[in-house]
Amino acid sequence: MKANTYNYKRVYVWELPVRIFHWTTVISMAVLITTGFVIADPPAINSSSEAFNSYWFGTVRLFHFSAAFILIANLLFRIYWAFAGNRFANWRNFIPYTKKGIQNILYVLKVDIFLQKDKKHKLSDISIGHNYLAAFSYTIMTLFFVIQVITGLGLYADNSSWWLPKMFHFVVPLLGGDIKVRYIHHIFTWLFLVFILIHVYLVLYHDYVEARGEVSAMVSGFKFVRAERIKETEEEIIEKTEKQMWNGDTEDE
Amino acid sequence: MKNSVKKEETYYESIIKQGYTRREFIKFATYMTAFMGLKFSAVGQIMEALETKKRIPVIWEHFQECTGCSESFIRSDHPLVADLIFDHISLDYTDTLMAAAGHNAEEAKQASMKENYGKYILVVEGAIPTKNNGVYCTIAGRTAVDIIKESAEGAAAIITFGSCSSYGGVQAASPNPTGSVPVDKIIKNKPIIKVPGCPPISEVMTAIVLHYATFETLPELDSQGRPKQFYGKRVHDSCYRRPYFDAGLFVESFDSEEAKKGYCLYKMGCRGPVTYNSCGTTGWNNGVSFPVKSGYPCIGCSENNFWDNSPFYKRLENIPGTSIEATADKIGKIILGTAAAGAAAHTIATNVLKKKELKENECMGEINENRIKE
Numbered sequence: 001m002k003a004n005t006y007n008y009k010r011v012y013v014w015e016l017p018v019r020i021f022h023w024t025t026v027i028s029m030a031v032l033i034t035t036g037f038v039i040a041d042p043p044a045i046n047s048s049s050e051a052f053n054s055y056w057f058g059t060v061r062l063f064h065f066s067a068a069f070i071l072i073a074n075l076l077f078r079i080y081w082a083f084a085g086n087r088f089a090n091w092r093n094f095i096p097y098t099k100k101g102i103q104n105i106l107y108v109l110k111v112d113i114f115l116q117k118d119k120k121h122k123l124s125d126i127s128i129g130h131n132y133l134a135a136f137s138y139t140i141m142t143l144f145f146v147i148q149v150i151t152g153l154g155l156y157a158d159n160s161s162w163w164l165p166k167m168f169h170f171v172v173p174l175l176g177g178d179i180k181v182r183y184i185h186h187i188f189t190w191l192f193l194v195f196i197l198i199h200v201y202l203v204l205y206h207d208y209v210e211a212r213g214e215v216s217a218m219v220s221g222f223k224f225v226r227a228e229r230i231k232e233t234e235e236e237i238i239e240k241t242e243k244q245m246w247n248g249d250t251e252d253e
Numbered sequence: 254m255k256n257s258v259k260k261e262e263t264y265y266e267s268i269i270k271q272g273y274t275r276r277e278f279i280k281f282a283t284y285m286t287a288f289m290g291l292k293f294s295a296v297g298q299i300m301e302a303l304e305t306k307k308r309i310p311v312i313w314e315h316f317q318e319c320t321g322c323s324e325s326f327i328r329s330d331h332p333l334v335a336d337l338i339f340d341h342i343s344l345d346y347t348d349t350l351m352a353a354a355g356h357n358a359e360e361a362k363q364a365s366m367k368e369n370y371g372k373y374i375l376v377v378e379g380a381i382p383t384k385n386n387g388v389y390c391t392i393a394g395r396t397a398v399d400i401i402k403e404s405a406e407g408a409a410a411i412i413t414f415g416s417c418s419s420y421g422g423v424q425a426a427s428p429n430p431t432g433s434v435p436v437d438k439i440i441k442n443k444p445i446i447k448v449p450g451c452p453p454i455s456e457v458m459t460a461i462v463l464h465y466a467t468f469e470t471l472p473e474l475d476s477q478g479r480p481k482q483f484y485g486k487r488v489h490d491s492c493y494r495r496p497y498f499d500a501g502l503f504v505e506s507f508d509s510e511e512a513k514k515g516y517c518l519y520k521m522g523c524r525g526p527v528t529y530n531s532c533g534t535t536g537w538n539n540g541v542s543f544p545v546k547s548g549y550p551c552i553g554c555s556e557n558n559f560w561d562n563s564p565f566y567k568r569l570e571n572i573p574g575t576s577i578e579a580t581a582d583k584i585g586k587i588i589l590g591t592a593a594a595g596a597a598a599h600t601i602a603t604n605v606l607k608k609k610e611l612k613e614n615e616c617m618g619e620i621n622e623n624r625i626k627e
């Protein structure tokens with residue numbers, strides 16, 4: 001097989017704020033999910049000590065609430081960045097309202113989820129940033145976040161004297177009591193876990209199959225894109241040919 | 254006619270006529286002021302109201318219920334509290350407790366309703382069945398729906414006493430065979446004060462009636478229509494076991510060492526953290542105790558649909574509406590497991606179906622590897 005290696009170019013896809021957002025989400029969610037499960041069913045750490053000696057369960061709750069506020073701030077920032085960030089961070093990626101978006105979703109479903117042959121093999125089918133299906137899953141995830149934040153703040157409202165949680169006082173009566181709200185909050189925690197599993201798996205999958213730095217992109221910000229897809233300016237082309245000519249000359253000697 | 258003469262009495266007059274002393278009357282007024290969470294200077298206001306204001310007639314309807322709320326009410330801490338409303342001072346109609354029965358009772362009600370049109374307070378105990386034209390609860394040949402509509406017509410305000418009339422209670426629990434609904438599903442045009450609880454704390458009703466008599470307004474209600482001063486706090490926030498909660502010291506089983514030590518009952522399914530009531534502060538039976546104090550987890554009896562959130566002794570209840578033992582955790586684990594299995598299967602399938610691409614990538618990489626400049 002006369003194998004030719006492709007040329008790849010490094011493209012700055014995930015700007016620093018996007019990466020910071022991503023890892024802040026990871027950390028705050030890790031804290032929220034673990035403390036959340038502890039709060040739902042605390043482990044038996046019974047000791048003979050009296051209550052004045054310890055406050056561990058209170059501390060667990062404090063971590064849960066603090067992480068929640070970090071997550072909320074983080075989320076608000078990301079929404080802002082969906083308007084201020086680069087083309088890959090833009091909100092338009094996250095809602096498949098164009099024909100292109102829907103076609104891309106079908107493509108990803110066919111090729112990546114159901115692993116069918118990619119017969120046409122168009123370069124532009126491979127998304128540089130998120131593919132549309134992934135991006136749409138993040139939109140759904142954001143909805144989950146909103147539900148989680150609303151139910152969480154609703155449950156928290158009566159603990160607080162701050163106006164922000166207090167604004168969510170309406171949630172509990174609306175959904176029919178604290179017990180139900182707590183239940184919804186609990187169920188969505190599981191959905192997050194499922195999301196995380198699928199998300200991490202698919203990132204690994206893409207890196208494995210496409211080998212363009214999918215995993216490390218969230219650290220460095222760069223992804224590798226086939227050189228054919230990058231426009232070259234006229235000067236660049238001229239420069240390149242000149243260089244080649246010059247190189248050719250020297251080789252001749 | 255005899256009735257209407259009696260009705261002209263003020264609260265004070267009838268209290269004295271009952272044989273209470275003025276000292277007892279003052280004690281009662283002070284007690285109620287404190288109970289209602291008013292400032293101390295309001296004692297005078299309460300007393301004045303009781304001395305000068307004519308009593309407010311109360312009509313008490315009973316529908317689908319166990320009468321436990323009435324039981325709770327007649328065991329009120331302070332004898333005057335019960336007397337105030339019961340001993341023919343205010344209560345014009347309550348079919349379970351009044352002396353009259355049958356047609357006499359119904360007539361008395363009709364008479365009082367006509368005479369006090371727009372002035373009386375209607376107390377409702379029990380839910381109202383609506384299925385099959387409401388035949389599941391009939392009194393004197395009329396359905397509960399019919400009766401409530403009639404008696405609500407001339408009421409100044411409605412107190413729904415107990416979880417059944419406030420939220421539907423046990424008969425509205427899934428699958429709700431008789432189509433029971435709380436009062437506010439039927440009566441839309443009257444102020445409704447919800448006093449949920451199974452049973453509710455008796456003084457709450459006296460406090461509402463007194464509040465209405467004194468200030469001529471209804472007490473402040475929260476977003477769910479409950480009087481704020483009694484339902485403003487979670488049981489959990491006024492629970493004396495709270496330090497154990499914060500310290501993470503929990504009872505793991507009844508009759509254990511931890512239970513004896515009085516640790517927090519959270520893991521025994523205590524609904525204190527999701528239940529709004531004043532049990533923790535007022536207590537029951539003259540402030541002697543309340544469930545948590547007796548080592549029993551709160552079952553959240555004053556919360557909407559609390560029956561459907563069983564089992565009571567577990568933190569994680571069944572998913573409402575399912576009768577199988579399907580906790581969110583079980584379902585969550587199944588979904589997560591399925592997703593993990595799916596990912597594993599997908600990995601294998603990728604290696605099989607994308608073999609060509611993967612091989613190609615590898616070849617190219619190998620070529621480049623061989624071309625590395627030393």
Ligand code: SF4
Pocket residue numbers: 488489490492493494495496498516517518519523524525526545551
């Ligand atoms: S016993 Fe119940 S109400 Fe009291 S602190 Fe524990 S969980 Fe809260």
